[in-house]
Amino acid sequence: MIAVDAMGGDYAPQEIVAGALAAQREHGIAVTLSGPPARLRPVLLALGAQGELRVVPAEDIVGMDEGALASWRRPRSSIAVACQLVRRGQAAAVVSAGSTGGIVATARLRLRSLPGVPRPGLAVVLPTYPKPTVLIDAGATADPKPEMLVQFGQLGVAYAQIALGAAAPRVGLLTIGAEPGKGNMLTRRAHELLAAEPQHGALPLSFAGNLEGGDLMTGAVDVIVTDGFTGNVALKTLEGSMRFAAGELRSALTGTRTARVGTMLQRRGLRALNQRLDAETYGGAALLGLGGTVVIAHGASTARAVSSACVLAANLARGEITDKIRERLGTAGERPARHFLRRDR
Amino acid sequence: MIAVDAMGGDYAPQEIVAGALAAQREHGIAVTLSGPPARLRPVLLALGAQGELRVVPAEDIVGMDEGALASWRRPRSSIAVACQLVRRGQAAAVVSAGSTGGIVATARLRLRSLPGVPRPGLAVVLPTYPKPTVLIDAGATADPKPEMLVQFGQLGVAYAQIALGAAAPRVGLLTIGAEPGKGNMLTRRAHELLAAEPQHGALPLSFAGNLEGGDLMTGAVDVIVTDGFTGNVALKTLEGSMRFAAGELRSALTGTRTARVGTMLQRRGLRALNQRLDAETYGGAALLGLGGTVVIAHGASTARAVSSACVLAANLARGEITDKIRERLGTAGERPARHFLRRDR
DSSP, X not given: OEEEETTOSTTTTHHHHHHHXXXXXXXXXXXXXXXXXXXXXXXXHHTTOTTTSEEEEOOBOOOTTOOTTHHHHOTTBHHHHHHHHHHTTSOSEEEEOSOHHHHHHHHHHHSOBOTTOSSOEEXXXXXXXXXXXXXXXXXXXXXXXXXXXXXXXXXXXXXXXXXXXXXXXXXXEEOSSSSTTOSOHHHHHHHHHHHSOOSTXXXXXXXEEEEOGGGTTTTOOSEEEOOHHHHHHHHHHHHHXXXXXXXXXXXXXXXXXHHHHHHHHTHHHHHHHHHHTOGGGGOOEEEESBSSEEEEOOTTOOHHHHHHHHHHHHHHHHTTHHHHHHHHHTOTTSOOBOOTTOOOX | OEEEETTOSTTTTHHHHHHHHHHHHHHOOOEEEEEOHXXXXXXXXXXXXXXXXXXXXXXXXXXXXXOTTHHHHOTTBHHHHHHHHHHTTSOSEEEEOSOHHHHHHHHHHHSOBOTTOSSOEEEEEXXXXXXXXXXXXXXXXXXXXXXXXXXXXXXXXXXHHHHHOOSSOEEEEEOSSSSXXXXXXXXXXXXXXXXXXXXXXXXXXXXXXXXXXXXXXXTOOSEEEOOHXXXXXXXXXHHHHHHHHHHHHHHHHTSSHHHHHHHHHTHHHHHHHHHHTOGGGGOOEEEESBSSEEEEOOTTOOHHHHHHHHHHHHHHHHXXXXXXXXXXHTOTTSOOBOOTTOOOO
């Protein structure tokens, strides 16, 4: 069972509900929606799906422009209720297209932390060739300690194995300068820890050393580890420069009449290129390191993107990524940590 | 007079000497070369330029793979000697295509710091439309204090005014999330300082607020301020994704015979695109905040790139960027700071 936050995203609830329905109908993934029943019922009706998806009432909504604070103010928001379903064991994972800041804060508050992972990491898949690359953390933890980068490496390896089928994922550290002594204070220390023997019974990482920003798209490793600040800047820079290149290309290709004829002759190749660069097919970012996985779809997600996110969430749940992470960290026997501010109900 | 490190760069000394010569012949910029006379003489001879450029002997060389430590070990390196020429007032600025790490470390050691600027910042120009954007720091100071980001803002404004002719440059802060409270500890504090009244008689900055990685190529502001770690990752990511996009484009455009015909019809447009994305025309990165400017050309610089770097260095020197920076910081009357580890000779 996947819990879908029906009210997160620019096109909520219509596109979210349509995507969740497609995941259930076409991929056989059982879906529960969280949101205000009075608003979801007409949407389901319009889709000819009344009674087909379970709806768990959540009357409050975290807006797309709201950040971390909203998670405190809104215990009955659709994202908070979706997280509670996972917490109570009624759902295996959450899907939301809401604001990343609000989702991360809510999930940290409503889901348990895993033992040995004080902070979660956000994993995204970069469309590299011949195989995709996992970037973690893409924005969940802005000021991690060096030890947390090692934990992110373990989360990323578990993700690469389950979601991408990588057999023995290689891990690189995003920094400046390829040599071990290069970087800032955080990455110099993290390099030492990544290169050392694993601690506390954790499984060893296959550490490939330092990477630079220019290596993000080369597919040199399977998992790229970084702090949430740098990872978010790098990811947004990547997206922005792809948009820039596409814009430049468009004006270069349509600059003269001869060029326009050329473009017509190339339509098929350009369509393939667009699909390669289309993030929607990758299903969204996965928040890892909590006692339940949250897949964060893009805010502008359409039904197709939401459906992909549900497939990713189901794959991660089916692969038992949380157990895999405990195993990698050597904490399989330990009880989940309680969040210091959260009360059980 | 511009001091050119004749031995830095992948194609040193041939391309460096040729570029320096072109700057002097075609742009009327007086150039001094630093390097081993026995190696430079035959190069000048082959270019038909014996006696045309002054050569200051420097027998040692900092290799392209050497980093910061080399600056301590090699006081007679070609880059150290070029910096000494500026220090002694015999040259107005330095140009080098050597390794960035080695150049920054050498310049910090051999040139005085400016009062009020404890660490230098590396400024690069991003080819945005309709006007270019300055990114600072692109890699000189990996772990700055929040106050230093404000100083980088002042350096960037001086650079935008002199090198790019910007009248009233607007400054943005690179971070994650557009709201003031977003970011990591460094950028949250830097945001407060940038938004506050300037201190110690400094000129006010026109602060436009937070920017994200996706805004780097939109030309939204004139100067983007960041720490050297994030700036370097973002710049390399930008370059890497442009290379990726170009590679994808090439395979999309040559995938089928029809597409190849299309490409022929579009050659002119694609050539214009390549030129827009060609960093060589921008002359290189400028190390600012020291008692003398160092322009760092790309390691793979050809004669054309070295010549552009000399033009940039001459423009910055002619615009008296060092005086402009002191004026902006309100330290125009103060004496240059001595480096704590440097002895005067």
